[in-house]
Amino acid sequence: MIPRKLTLKDHFLEYRLFTNRVIILLVFCGLILLALFSRLFYLQVVAHEHFTTLSEDNRVKLQAIAPNRGLIYDRNGILLADNLPSYRLEITAEQVDDMSATLAALGEIIDIRETDRTRFEKLLRRKPRFEAVPLRFHLSDEEVGRFSVNRHRFPGVDIQAGLARHYPLGSLAVHALGYVGRIDENALKGLDSSNYNGTTYIGKTGIEKSYETVLHGEVGVQQVEITAQGRVLRVLQSTPPVPGRNLYLTLDSRLQDVAEKAFGDKTGTAIAIDPGNGDILALVSMPTYDPNPFVNGIEYADYKALRDDDKEPLFNRALRGQYPPGSTIKPFMGLAGLEQGITTAKSSTYCPGYFMLPGKTRKYRDWKHYGHGTVNLSSAITQSCDVYFYDLAVSMGIERIHDYLAHFGFGKLTGIDIQGELPGLLPSPEWKHARRGQAWFPGETVITGIGQGFFMATPLQLAVATATLANRGQRIRPSIIRAEQEAGSTALLPHMLQIEETLSVQDPKNWDTVINAMIDVVNSARGTARHIGIDSPYKIAGKTGTAQVYGLKQDEKYDAKLIDEKLRDHALFIAFAPADNPKIAVAVVVEHGGGGGSVAAPIARTIIDSYLQGGPT
């Protein structure tokens, strides 16, 4: 650093200056200390008597009162998350003569596990002897009864009632709802911890976590009078807690139930959405699990079983499962081709059953070994011809594919109003260069055209994109919370509809071309999902897809029977109905299910039927 003025440093002068300053500061410190010690002298010596009296008369203590957690209802007011009275067994050490005898005797009438005992003993060491320490939570009615009869035998043991979270419908919609659990240290990070004095539960996943602050409410305080030993005598005054708000979801629990049952024991996911307002009607991730054991701490063995299950029940496939969209991307690709003038509704391509890049020998095969013959855009969607889309993708180029499909929300978070969704992956040369440090190969463009390769989408993204298609470009942000409700009030405070920028087209007829082709998928003789359209009272527009999990060699043939189930293709189906006035859009993925038309489409049909015929709400 260049000195601003060429002045020589006078070390002696600087040293003297510094020493002076140190002396000044030390004198200053001394004065402050004097002030502090005067204060302490006043408090501890002069006013000591006064404060001793205050301390001995200090009989008023503050206790936190936990607010009741908000309830969660589905769109029709069916209760999904409730607070039930729950009984816990508490022991006050001071009043018990022989603790081990008491515990042994209690063990005969109430089920006390080793974990309960260890936790109890740990708490016992930490709390004063006059304070009640819980031994067991969630006593059954029988246990409460048995204890009440024997109560006289157990001085110092008591039953306390509290409220515990309960999910009356069990595993239904667990991946949307989530669950609460006991608060641990990490859970309170980022939250106002004083508001949680007295609270037992906190949202751990799903809506319970995303809307923790809304559901929780505000802590209350009560002023209690206590004895010199700290026992509570009476409540003097209290500020009641503000209960959490109730939530009304967009989910339809009846539809959710139908959808979950439609999967049977298959692994997969489905999303049903109302294209008109973005309401998520069903959010299915199979298999599910019962959240109730999590509320009071699931047994480790049970948790381990869930965690290590090959089918990953804890995994939220609907928001976090990222699958290659497969052929379900074809209607979107088709629209991209029409809009950018790369193809027209009339122009046709010959499909010999494979595609080759100019000057290359590698064959990109069609799923149909002998090919589809001459196809145009419409029949290519209907029959799901791969070669047409290989060709279209190469003509369009990866940059334009990326830019156009991004309008449908691929590769981006949908912005749904709960936490945890993943963004999928819409590949581009920039992405590949940045993340893998490699150049983009032309062959990768080819397979992107049929939704394979790096391309990944979540079921939620597919459903939202399908709804956008059904709406002919009107984009609405998906939402799962419909309204909030203050406790004790009947008024609903609706959440705002989030309309996003409309995807505008050059020629509105292009929507017709693509949507009509999707109607043919279900309703024409050569459609890949024709068997679900046979007896349908309304027109369904759909598209099948099959996502490869396992790469085939050049001349290998795919035979589901010979391939291990874990490597079998995923079956996909997207649909909306009625085609002329869409009320519901769905995306279904059946993991390792095989073909989209035969496995995923019937599930979609079941969901649509139930919604349209079961009486929309």
Place this chain on the structure above:
Amino acid sequence: MNAVISSSREDASRRGWQYRLHIDAPLLVALIGVSAIGLLVLYSAGGSDMNLIGRQLLRLCIAFTTMFAVAQVTPRWLQRMTPWVFATGILLLLAVLIKGEISGGAQRWLDLYFVRFQPSEMMKLAVPMMVAWYLADAPLPPNRFQLLASSVLTIVPTLMIIKQPDLGTALLIASAGFFVLFLAGLQWRLMAILGGLAAAAAPLLWHFMHDYQRMRVMTFLNPQNDPLGAGYHTIQAEIAIGSGGLFGKGWLNGTQSQLDFLPERSTDFIFAVLSEEFGFIGITVLFTCYMVIVIRGTLIAVQAQDTFTRLLAGSLAMTFFVYVIVNTGMVTGLLPVVGVPLPMISYGGTSIVTLMAGFGILMSIQTHRKLLPT
């Protein structure tokens, strides 16, 4: 003069183990003393929970190890690293702020995957280092331009930390920067201007404060206003201190603390537990240790051989004093409630590691001196 300065290795061998290991014995003894008192009080405040003591002990071990490690670094190297440390700190603070914007809440932590890191802690050392580094080259006392530049170096990180919001740490950082300026011999006239500016900024600060912070200030001005709300802490702490008297109620016998009247008694209000159980005498013992640390620190500053180390050592010692006073002043009701822990005694926090790193710097300054001819 250069000719008579011997190499530091020779110095070390001539001056004994303290210089070889880069340890300052008086400072070390006082620090161990304070830590021991701290564990004793914490055992009582934490409801005799040995796990709590174990965790605090582990934290102290990490902190002392950090101190020894920092003491090995030569002051020259420290001086060279200063601008980089400061720049890194500013960038990390920025990252925390941006992350805070995104998550929409208070944000002090930066998740570095393997460890959670609080950049504001780093600034407690980086700010005085930077100001000292900046003022060290030019002749002292600093002129008006240097005052301005030093103020910017101090105020920018301070404001960033207020925004987090962490008023306590911001206060400590601002005073660390100020002490360097003051020790550098800032003219009283310029100091008056600085004081005027600070006074003018006070209403602005009020504007930036969060509701709960304003409430604390209001409560400080009149605790009886809301005896069961915000004033509860202050009133209960006063009762605890006052009823402790000259000799205290005895270890583990404080009714205020053992019966749960005293809030946050393991952390910010632990001084009240000490006062209740050990009385005026106990406080005097603790303050003796504290003052040994402060005076030893200023002595190291006075003996330091160049401007950078002199300013830095002086500022570190004085900031430690402020640290002690802000907490004890808060607990005794002389200052508003600001979330500053009692150094080396309060449970938890990463601040103890920063604090000890600061003492490591002091030890390094003291033990890396060149031997001058007598």
